[in-house]
Amino acid sequence: MSAPAPALAPPSGGSPRRKAGLGPRQKAERREAIALVIPALLPIIVFSMIPLLAGVYLGFTNATLARNAEIEFIGFDNFVQLAQDKQFWDSFGIGLVWAGSVAALTGMSAIALALLLNSKLRFKSLTRIIVLIPWAMPPVVTGILWRMIYDVNSGPLNAALGWFGIDKVNWLGDFSTALPAVIVVGIWSGLPQTTVLLLAGMQSIPGELHEAAALDGANGARRFWHVTLPGLAPVLIAITSIDFIWNFNDFGIVYVLTEGGPGGRTMIPPLFTYLEAFRNREIGYASAMGDVLVLAILLILSIYLVNQFRQNKEGRS
């Protein structure tokens, strides 16, 4: 993903200097290219771009879900109102905590797990398959499963703690434990794909580097720090930012686990937007929230991309 793309070969015979005056042959080639691209582009435009743009546009209207509602363009009114909406910004903050901690902790746990799977253990292929199981679970099933695990009275977690003489904890109902408990589930369900990608990244680090470092007398920890981690960095940064975006937009797990409760303590932005759209039926205002969330994610993403480009540039020069 972050590997520098091979420089694209310029179109046959064409150099930037000669672009202004295309010959008849180039024109024909260009037409052919367009004809070939359009069939593939059409579904993307119809099913992805148009709905997306319609959704963005809704944020600038007063649309509701009422019958035969008249939709009027109201400019930036929704956004002005949103700027003062304390509940939304509270929810935004919770979303940052949720997505940030899930992404960071998933990254760390996945490195540990990938190291373990990359070492020469017995039953390696079996354990690698077992690790993938949470990936196969739909978010709703994950949510229901963990709600049972966290259950105050009949959950296995509290039963296990009970053997050590620890009192029952109301994991999902208590104001201080609800968000951490939900974050743990987020990590659990995000771990497999992160681990697999990191494992692939680790296997692409040449063994000679490790050998050379070992010959120079580096112990395991130093080899991890100076060989594995730098080699893994591009993959790690890419997957962590993707994890962040996925979780920031995640809806299923938190909705099933807590529905945003107790007292709004786990009300992440997608849940809040959903309530505004389908409970309050203010689809215009909710779309404005969606627009703000997209902008926020683009901003975070751009920091990563700019950083990535700069590195590539430095690498080349």
Added chain:
Amino acid sequence: MNSKKSIGALALLTAGAFALTACQQGSASGGGGDSEDGAVTLQFQSLSDQPATQEAIQAAVDSWNSDNPDVQVEIIQAGWDGAYDKLITQFTGGTAPDIIHFEAASIVAFAQDGYLADLSEGLSEETIADIPEGIWDSVTVNDEIIAYPSTMQSYVAFANADLLEEAGVEVPTGDSMSWDQLAEIAEATTTDDVYGLGWGLGSPAATVMTLAPGFGGDFFSGSGDDVQIEVGDAELEVPERIHEMAYEDESLDPVSLTQSGSDVLASFYGGTVAMTVQGSFQAANMANDAPEGFNWVALPPLEGSEGALQAANPQTYSVNIDSEHVEEATAFLDFFASGQTLAAIAQADALIPASESAREVVATETGGEDGWEQILATADGMVGAPFLQANGYAEWKETVLNPALQQYLGDQISSEELATQLTDGWG
């Protein structure tokens, strides 16, 4: 050049065709249709989940279908879970059924958005006279009757008679039981392993709003868009008393305040709580599911300073205004509203029938067994709910009332802060 243009035109044409089909889908009015032989088919979306209720509804529909070969009713079974989300999608997408089962507090929002037909012309005079005016008020929006109210839930305290006896408490009898009495019994039955009371208040809004009239808590005055909120001592009385039992008396299990009613029912069966306040419909579940030898009783209706009053929030049957057969659907509802049918539904669900005739049938058929005496007694205290007349209640309940009450019952904020949050969050 030519081919380029034609490609562009083709692309535009296809995109346009797609867009048009999408529009078509959206504006198609849903629900039933006409079959080849000219008979009308009405779709009836029912949410009832008790098998006996489903049988009663099926029996009523079968009898209508055999009497009216031209208008056939087809039951679509759905569930209460996520019913609001399902309905809003159906209405917006134009695929809502002809006849819609729901509850007053939530259906009013759809009526305000213009999705429901006015039934006042189509229902017969007997049907209308059979239901008290206060209950009709709860389903009247802009002077239109937008639903037929069928059965009502009240909140009833249930007790584990054996645990009460162990604690030396006599099971209260009589017409009503005061909140003080409830607190006393809860304290008396609390031991090291047992909480006196378990109360599933994970979503506390409905319970608090329903019980508030017992202390004269109206919350709202006025109707429509011109509604004022007032959160004073009367309105705060119910949450404050629950809070006191949980954190001062320590006789109410605070964990139960974050759970659902059915979660707490499990603790009740397990003997870790001596009493539980539940929707009356749980009596039907207890009669079926309670463990062998489990000795449960329904306690008399809870009485506040103003009496044993509870806000009426009936289940409803409405007609989709975009149905092609509004008239036929309303005629079916009028048939459906018979005392016998509603009595059967009410008994199977352990809910109170809204109509007087059905209530009489239930009283004679059950003879007051299985908690029915107490459940029917709560019916006398059913009053119109001011919150049903307030535009925007559904939003406020979801985004303000529920989270604020959760915070208060979780001992995170004081009752003054609760009052401020509720007042500031309105409008």
